[in-house]
Amino acid sequence: MSDQDLFYLLALMKVEGVGDIIAKKLITNCGSAESIFKTGLNKIAAIDGIGSALVNNLKDKSIFEKADKELKFIQSNNIQVSYFQDDIYPERLKHCIDSPVLIFTAGNIDLKNRKTISIVGTRQITSYGIEFCRKFIEDLVPLDPVIISGFAYGVDIMAHQLAMEYNLQTVGVLAHGLNQIYPKNHKKYMAKMEENGGFITEFWSTSQPDRENFVRRNRIVAGISEATIVIESADKGGSLITANLANDYNRDVFAVPGRVTDKYSQGCNDLIKTQKANVLTSAADLVYVLNWDLEKKSKAVQKQLFVELEPDEQMVYDFLIKNGKELLDSIALECNLPIFKISGILLNMELKGVIRPLPGKTFEAI
Incomplete structure (x- = not known):
């Protein structure tokens, strides 16, 4: 995002009456934040849900002074800015209707494809x-x-x-x-x-x-x-x-x-x-x-030689060795263990590297 694009986005967010939902609606209809300020006010007023008071607030020139000051702060402090249409914007946050148009970050944040x-x-x-x-x-x-x-x-x-x-x-x-x-x-x-x-x-x-x-x-x-x-x-x-x-x-x-x-x-x-x-x-x-899968992460614990299993873990392991891939519910039923308990047992066994989860809440011995 260029400094000019950011400047107009900052200015838009300082318009009285413009929140994240309204801002997104204006950007969608006009194409960009800059275009909003260069579009005729009659066309802006014709957008569904945009009232005359908000249109008049777009005339406020003080918003550009505020935007310029904040832009300088961002530049001088090496702050990272994410726009809701950018690839770097947190993916899950994009799907929230009222998510921020802009977020500011500091540090080394990496949320892409992460749990x-x-x-x-x-x-x-x-x-x-x-x-x-x-x-x-x-x-x-x-x-x-x-x-x-x-x-x-x-x-x-x-x-x-x-x-x-x-x-x-x-x-x-x-x-x-x-x-x-x-x-x-x-x-x-x-x-x-x-x-x-x-x-x-x-x-x-x-x-x-x-x-x-x-x-x-x-x-x-x-x-x-x-x-x-x-x-x-x-x-x-x-x-x-x-x-x-x-x-x-x-x-x-x-x-x-x-x-x-x-x-x-x-x-x-x-x-x-x-x-x-x-x-x-x-x-x-x-x-x-x-339904998280331990096996797919680089930090997952690998199978160890001569792993010591608890009695319930050994029973589940023997069952999976004998029967191959099995659903969690089937494991609980056949091993006569309640679901809340089998979940903890299976996680511990994954951590020990003796079983792995498969799609559909299915497990198999390694």
């Missing part, structure tokens, strides 16, 4: 949440997923820290411009995150971390990933908003169940109870529902 999950939850993470989050991310390491979160206190920063600890790419979605960081205490994590991952935002350098920006931020967290995982949440909170947005985008949502008496399990339990989220008791649940 990507968002992990969210309370800012008051408990020892239960920390323990689950660590085991969950550790078990996903062979799949090399990208871990997305909001860089806030609690579950967010824990997910980022664990991703860095296990050398996974991690991306923080910010509710402000790239000229600052919030909360300030998390500035110490920025450099390492940018080495393998980084930061995404739709907000300009003039934006502050205002309350309403966090809700807007959450739609990116929900839309950019294959699935959203809620680790812990009270009965109200931003993570529940993110989960609802993910449902609206037809993405999978998972929630970690907890005791009914625990304050920060109430939101997760309610998501599960109302069938807005899958139950998440281990990484195996995620792998099963998303």
